[in-house]
Amino acid sequence: MSARIDRLWPDPELDVDDDSLVETYAFPDxxxxRMNFISSLDGAATREGLSGxxxxxxxxxxxxxxxxxxxxVLVAAGTVRAEGYEAMRLDDDSVAWRTRRGKPPHPVFALVSLSLxxxxxxxxxADAPVRPIVYTTQNAPADRRSVxxxxxxxxxxxxxxxxxxxxxADLARRGLRHIHSEGGPSMFGSSLAQGAVDELCLTLAPTLEGGTARRIAASAEASPTPMQLVSVLRSSEELLLRYRRTREAS
Structure with missing residues (x-):
């Protein structure tokens, strides 16, 4: 049985089902x-080095x-290694949901890596249902790139x-407009500095961690980015928040 989640705002609803949750997080045109992260109440992005x-x-x-x-689904290579990612395969219910809407069964796995x-x-x-994409720099090691x-x-x-x-832009040219990113903090920080972030989905875990865990965004320079609250979900003592970037009026 799946964990109960209630929508507090907007349009309050108790014990929302999966279809309603997906609608709550619907992509705009x-x-x-989109960035997706979890954080403790005191700002830790991980416990014992893992967000999970x-x-x-x-x-x-x-x-x-x-x-x-x-x-x-866009993920930095360091997060892929640390969190033990495997092929980007969705469950049967998600595959059926996508197929009914004329989408490919699985999203493309896109990775970001400087060192390759x-x-x-x-x-x-090796087990990818769709050929992945790796984004890197012009100075990346040529031997690793060829492999x-x-x-x-x-x-x-x-x-x-x-x-x-x-x-x-490259993903959009491939017809992949709706990008869901799962980290990590360095890529999030770079995305903020480059003005690329449109949305943050943040789970606020009901715990205080202390220690030296990183924040969800890490970069050398601050990048203040105003955000607008879009939805609030609750499961027991945990909050699941959705924010969109506030666009300045022209």
Missing amino acids: GPWL GLGDDADHRVFDLLRRPADA DLDPASPVF LERVADVVAVGAEEVELPAVV
Whole structure:
């Protein structure tokens, strides 16, 4: 039995089902980059080095459902390694949901890596239902690139750092407009600095962690980005918040 989630705002509803949750997180039209993170009350993004340590059944339920309408799931290579990602395969219910709407059964797995330190024999590539895309820089190691090109499309966007607006544009050219990103903090920080973030889905875990865990966004310079609250969900003591970037009036 799935964890109960209530919608507090807008349009309050008790014990929302999966279809209602997916609708709550519906993408708008056009290219869109969504970030999804979990944080403790005191700002820790991980427990014992992993974000999964903070989540409960409700967070895991939403985590899976957020992939359902996505055209692409974007993740930094460091997060892929640390969190033990495998191939981007959705569950049967999500595949059926997508198929009924004329979408491919699975989203494209897009990875960001400066060093291209990725194992081409890992399930991420070897078991992929759709050929993944790896975004890197023009200065990435040529030998690693040639090996990865056997199992993925490798695209250079930027000389010294990956330019996230260019990633969004390249995915849009491929017909992949709705991008759901699952981290990590360095990529989130870069995305903010480059003005690429459209949305943040934030699970607020009811715990205080202390210690030296990173925040959900990490970068050398601050990038103040006004956000507007869109929805509030609750599961027991946990809050699941959705924010959209506030666009300045022209």
